[in-house]
């Protein structure tokens with residue numbers, strides 16, 4: 001430790017000097033190593049630029065805090081062969097049951113090391129302890145972001161077709177459309193109707209639940225967490241001015257999907273921070289379903305595709321004639337309404353969309 005950080009100056013026992021150095025050295029190594037494992041996974045395994053940058057900035061912040069301690073003195077205190085812990089290993093130390101186990105184990109390693117650093121730093125440098133506490137809190141958020149992104153990427157196939165439908169003019173028409181979409185292998189059906197009353201909407205939702213139950217097609221409710229809960233939907237899609245991701249989860253409980261509409265890269269990154277399961281990215285092209293004044297278009301698709309790997313569905317005016325442009329821009333998941341819902345043969349249009357994406 002440097003003179004100003006010498007614990008002996010604070011009336012601590014002389015043995016503290018070397019043992020504190022040893023503890024800080026071990027905990028600093030553990031934190032950096034855990035962080036590196038996660039960063040490597042996200043960078044090389046996941047190709048996620050945004051999450052890699054977040055982890056990298058935590059690593060740099062941690063390095064600059066740790067530099068406050070006298071690293072040379074810490075290294076001089078190192079005694080790996082004399083460490084009683086190196087020969088005590090848990091049964092599971094050399095086994096990881098898949099990527100989730102690997103990530104969780106390394107986040108725990110990081111968080112425990114940060115806590116140990118923080119507590120021991122309190123003996124010598126209050127400011128460093130506070131900054132280590134901030135790093136630990138950041139690691140909790142990063143754990144949520146990384147695990148949600150990696151889990152979600154495995155929940156939504158790629159390529160993927162997501163269809164938004166309204167309640168239709170009659171129950172029969174709705175049932176026919178929903179059945180045709182499930183048969184066509186649509187990945188997600190969203191019930192989006194802002195004009196019918198809640199009871200009719202719930203009845204349509206219940207029917208859609210029946211048609212999608214035990215199939216590969218997920219059922220999402222637009223805007224309404226309450227109706228999603230009542231009908232047992234798989235999740236809810238919300239816009240920028242609607243319920244937040246955590247508010248939706250507080251209504252639905254855990255294990256349900258929450259999608260968020262995004263119209264800029266900043267909003268897409270925020271959705272990752274908020275723990276969304278997927279995003280809508282648009283509007284891509286002029287739409288006959290909803291009117292817009294601005295079109296972030298294919299530029300936004302390219303930007304998001306380069307930066308984040310949370311599943312993103314391009315939306316807005318997409319049809320079989322332009323779906324390939326979206327795929328070329330880097331996003332192979334699309335959400336459509338008009339081109340399918342208004343078609344005389346919706347299943348055929350879904351097949352065309354799929355082949356354009358492939």
Ligand SMILES: Cc1ncc(COP(=O)(O)OP(=O)(O)O)c(N)n1
Pocket residue numbers: 162164190192222223237238239240242259260261262279280281290313315335
């Ligand atoms: C998949 C998907 N993406 C975007 C939207 C649009 O949601 P929002 O901005 O809340 O607009 P409304 O659909 O509520 O008019 C969506 N519904 N689905």
Ligand SMILES: Cc1nc(C(=O)O)sc1CCOP(=O)(O)O
Pocket residue numbers: 164261262280281282283284286287288289290315316317318335336337338339
């Ligand atoms: C409901 C909606 N939201 C959009 C967004 O960009 O957030 S685009 C859109 C309309 C999607 O329907 P269609 O495929 O008929 O254009």
Ligand SMILES: [Mg+2]
Pocket residue numbers: 222223237238239242
């Ligand atoms: Mg909405």
